[in-house]
Amino acid sequence: MPTFRTRRADVLYPEDQYELTEDGRVPVTYQRTAKYQDGNTIDWLHEEDLERERHHALQSQAGTRGVLLPALDSAKMWFIVIATGVAIGLAGAWLDVLVKWLSDLREGRCSHGFFYNSNACCTGLDPGEICHEWQTWGEAFNVTSIFGSSLLQATIYVVLAVVFAGSAATMVVTYAPQAFHTGIPEIKAILGGYVFDAFLSPWTLLIKALGLALTVASGLSLGKEGPLVHVACCMAFFLTRFFKEFRHNEAQKRRLLAAAAAAGVSVAFGSPLGGVLFGLEELDAFASESDVIWRGFVASAVAAVALQWVNPFSTGKLVLFQVTFVSDAWRAFELIPWLTLGVIGGILGSLLIRLNVEIALYRRNSVLRDWPVLEVVCVSAFTAAVCYLIVFARVQTSELVANLFQECDPTKGDYHGLCNPTATGQNIFLLCLTAVLKIVLTAWTFGMMVPAGIFLPTIGIGACLGRAMGLVMQSLYRAYPMAWIFQSCPPDPSVRCISPGFYAVIGASAMLGGVTRMTISLVVILFELTGALSHVLPIMISVMTAKWVGDALGKDGIYSVWIAMRRYPWIPPVEYRDRGETGANIMKPLSEIIVIEDCVTTVKDLKALLVEHSFHGFPVIDSHGEFVGYATRQALAGGLDRLQLDQDTDRNKKCTFSKNRSRIPADERIDLEFTLEDSIIQLRKEVPQELVVNVFQKLNLRQILFTHSGKLVGLVTKRDIVNLMTAHFPHDAALADPPQVPHR
């Protein structure tokens, strides 16, 4: 005969008032203590249970309510997905406009309106007409001497950089310390079940968005991509607050956050497909659930439509760095420089990661720890001063990348002499110098108390190196057009054979591969970013090479490294191979576990237990050591609260959780069986460790209980698995405590 589960108390929200009459239970006063605190890990199976029971309760409503309520439920979910998409699309566009205006302000101002950026100031001119409305600061203040004008320009350039970066850092340090850094490691941990509500608060949202615009405009070596993902997740989190079915269910909330993250990437790169794939590969968020992928897909598309509708740069295109290739075909010999770029990307990517880790450790363990704002001010002043001197570093990285990806076209003008064949040597030197400078600056900047993404600077470094390699190849071809290696080029040397712009794209892919160790999503993002579809194969090959080389030098990408340093409970989706160990090797044995004894533990004991231990839940065993069940502290506290056991007579009653209760007279016992979890995974302690890790990875568990012949023998939690997986990393937990902000 089918046995149906009974509904449990904590399915219900405070708003729900109902009577549980079937089994004679009394109405519930909802336990208002939050289920999880920041720093906890959610119990997916428990959350899924609640959702299932809620869903079941909705569907079993009589008449049209049974049809309408589930439909309304689904409508709410789609509302959040679509609203998040629209909101992040608009926010992304607004951010672009703000950044453009702020960074132009460092160069000059518009004479017919302070709030116009340089492009908006000069629109409506006929071709060839010179724009007089946009004035450099020298012109605006009527400084005529070249020296004075240059000095004024440089001073304003540096001072504004410091002002922007300093104010961003002050805001972050004072109001929302969680708004620093990229946010991707935290999002990965949160989507895996980590509870970190402060990280997603509206306050963080505001500071991160505003601070991001300021830091990007300040010219620090950072990008907006990761922080935008964080902002999108904050938005979705904010929206979930208005719907109790998402506010109270951590699993459902995370499904929506995954869609929001995809939308964030979609807006950051103008890459709707890349967003979905990023969610799939890097965030490991969708866990192959096709309807969650589907939501990410919709959110991404909506966000991209919203961005395109606002059209912040009036190009009508999503593609950020349009690439135009001289020839559609590439030649086999070009694989040699491209593979070389892949190797360089892998090596420099690993170097960047290592440098970044060292600087982060130094920052934490030195006097810098106490002066975060001062650090930002100094670094931004240094960045601005040095970059002002190097022509390729002076502009925004996004502008630099767009120009490096562009082929030389005599009709379009020459970007800082990049296409001048007589200056090739000088250009190669400058590009390499810029790359080295950016590596050092990025390694330092990524981790300061400002919002900072790593994507764009990495693309910039790679594009510089790639373009340099392209110039080398081009000058080789010009010098020896008849050499054996170039025989597949057209015989006429005036026809171009090498496209240095595409070499820059390859360089960027290789560098990104080395730093992030992503594969497919990276390729998709890159070719959505550039439109370089016919050249997808070389991009794939360079990413592959960079990842191989990088993995040989250090197993983890930059996000994994930060997750390990900050000790978030996140299990990487990589294959784990044990060396013959079983579950018994990793479990905490019964002797070290706090358990509740069925028919033995009294109400008084139980209350003491709940006060004394902060564990998320407790296994229940009977007097023979046999496993009875598992109850969360929340369910136990709620149960005790609900039964109103305040009289002294109740204090010595035994708690019963199973049929053993018949052994105890009815007036000496309290039945708490309803507090036990439905969904508990138990394994035998003999199972291979590999399978234990795999079950944790695939089912997103919080704990597994080990039994032998029905008796509880041990327990393993997610934290144990995380420790196992990060054991190879030397700086595990180096930044585990949240950033200190002593000097507000």
Place this chain on the structure above:
Amino acid sequence: MPTFRTRRADVLYPEDQYELTEDGRVPVTYQRTAKYQDGNTIDWLHEEDLERERHHALQSQAGTRGVLLPALDSAKMWFIVIATGVAIGLAGAWLDVLVKWLSDLREGRCSHGFFYNSNACCTGLDPGEICHEWQTWGEAFNVTSIFGSSLLQATIYVVLAVVFAGSAATMVVTYAPQAFHTGIPEIKAILGGYVFDAFLSPWTLLIKALGLALTVASGLSLGKEGPLVHVACCMAFFLTRFFKEFRHNEAQKRRLLAAAAAAGVSVAFGSPLGGVLFGLEELDAFASESDVIWRGFVASAVAAVALQWVNPFSTGKLVLFQVTFVSDAWRAFELIPWLTLGVIGGILGSLLIRLNVEIALYRRNSVLRDWPVLEVVCVSAFTAAVCYLIVFARVQTSELVANLFQECDPTKGDYHGLCNPTATGQNIFLLCLTAVLKIVLTAWTFGMMVPAGIFLPTIGIGACLGRAMGLVMQSLYRAYPMAWIFQSCPPDPSVRCISPGFYAVIGASAMLGGVTRMTISLVVILFELTGALSHVLPIMISVMTAKWVGDALGKDGIYSVWIAMRRYPWIPPVEYRDRGETGANIMKPLSEIIVIEDCVTTVKDLKALLVEHSFHGFPVIDSHGEFVGYATRQALAGGLDRLQLDQDTDRNKKCTFSKNRSRIPADERIDLEFTLEDSIIQLRKEVPQELVVNVFQKLNLRQILFTHSGKLVGLVTKRDIVNLMTAHFPHDAALADPPQVPHR
């Protein structure tokens, strides 16, 4: 103290000769019976166990062997991945060349060499020069009258179609019945753990490749995409035979097959990224294991490089249907026709699936069942005769699609008057007629005894409908250029505003969405196929709409429907929601399970059990009903074989599996504990059904055992879960028995 598992006997291959001395076990004679028969489901956990132990054995070798052997292992794996990629790339190119030549043969011949196709025949001519070397059959046979020439052309066109299709069907029916159909449903089932070695045999490989070329050339309404995936998997399967580590391990074999499938898609569509995503989304093959995704990525890239290197069409491009858009921007009002196309795609897709199912059922239950070759001959004759009359249906579908995707360009000539503004009405009628015809023909063809893919015909149907919609919009714009809806178009009506070619792309995406219900991989394939990067958003939107509409009309895509009809044990990766049922509702209770009793079952009983029951394995319980372990029939048979229990005295010895053995005198017992599986998942019968399904989906299990207080209470197998998931489909198992081929 850590407890290490002992090595098990069946890790070893017949080739390995070794002594198990540590625990005094005797050398093993390997049980030569195959582990699985066709129709079985593999036990992933068991296979993973074997692989783990093998890996461990390799690594624990002393000295350099311990380093070299694992490296060699990995080199073998990469060899298979890369060799499969190269092989399928070359095979795909060869197939393209063969198909082109065969299908050109239906129209005419090359006078200076029979084996040249029309393009190869006419190369080397100056622009404007007329090609005299390629002769239609009328010219070749010097038939001068128009009527006679037309009749001859039509006759040869139809006769050759019948000959090609008939010979393909004869080959399939006679030599390799498994080579029929697309192969994707079977690949999905195999990657999920189904054993179907006949489906991957070299014979099937040969017949499928050859038959595919013939059927595609015959002009039947089918594509080469699905079958190419099948061919790629056959190649990988063939290569695994040479390496014992893959030949003997079904899990490792499937990981390689997944990479091969990705390579197949990569070649079929010239879409390396699409291949990886197809593997990820549709085949659900990679199970979020990043190194398996990685292999698919490499195989895809290698296959695409190989294809591009052969360059069968001398275009130097992977992009099959290059799309050139008149304008890069699209306008908001165009969303109306595109959404309409999405709805039409969803409806017609569902219709096509339903029609296909009805025809498949009719074929199985009528006289057609006995005459498969005759059916193919009749259908191909009908297809050829009807298609010859309709101008858009006469050419190869791939050529039609390429032309429909193309924008009108006065410099390039007009494809059958498609760009003639005065013939718009006629063109719309012809396109719709072609679409309807192709729907009927495709529904019939997909399921006949020939290799047949569904992708290309679906794209063809969608492209016709989309182009028709584009023509409607274009003529509306020409008629009312000042209408409110067109106000975002350029004011000058001679500038084009509507791009009908892109409408064809949208139509194709919508139709594919409706038929296959894929999402992301479809979008990637389509935009790799067409290069329509700037228009990725409309493609996403149309696919989304089509899937929504299609899902409302019928939950399953065409591949799921065929899997259900053929009753393959495949669990769809969709979310399953129970209605309060627990594991107890779905499990087979203990009373119906054949078990082995520890210390009770004698050797004689055990042998009888193995003969009598064909189950894959048997749970072992002790006399109190307590669960001891699970042993596969292969392990038990191997164990009995190994202990050489042939004397009569042995027959009545008790089999012991646990420490209970101490109760029995040493000379009255046989210890078989080593036959128990390491990796066994047990759950409590109270767990929600949803969790049971989820565990099966995520961990790819073969069975779960249910215990209560340590006692075995039931068992659920993959088949039970599959039945649960396909319960909503009325024609479940309608084609369960393999196709009959009585008339060889």
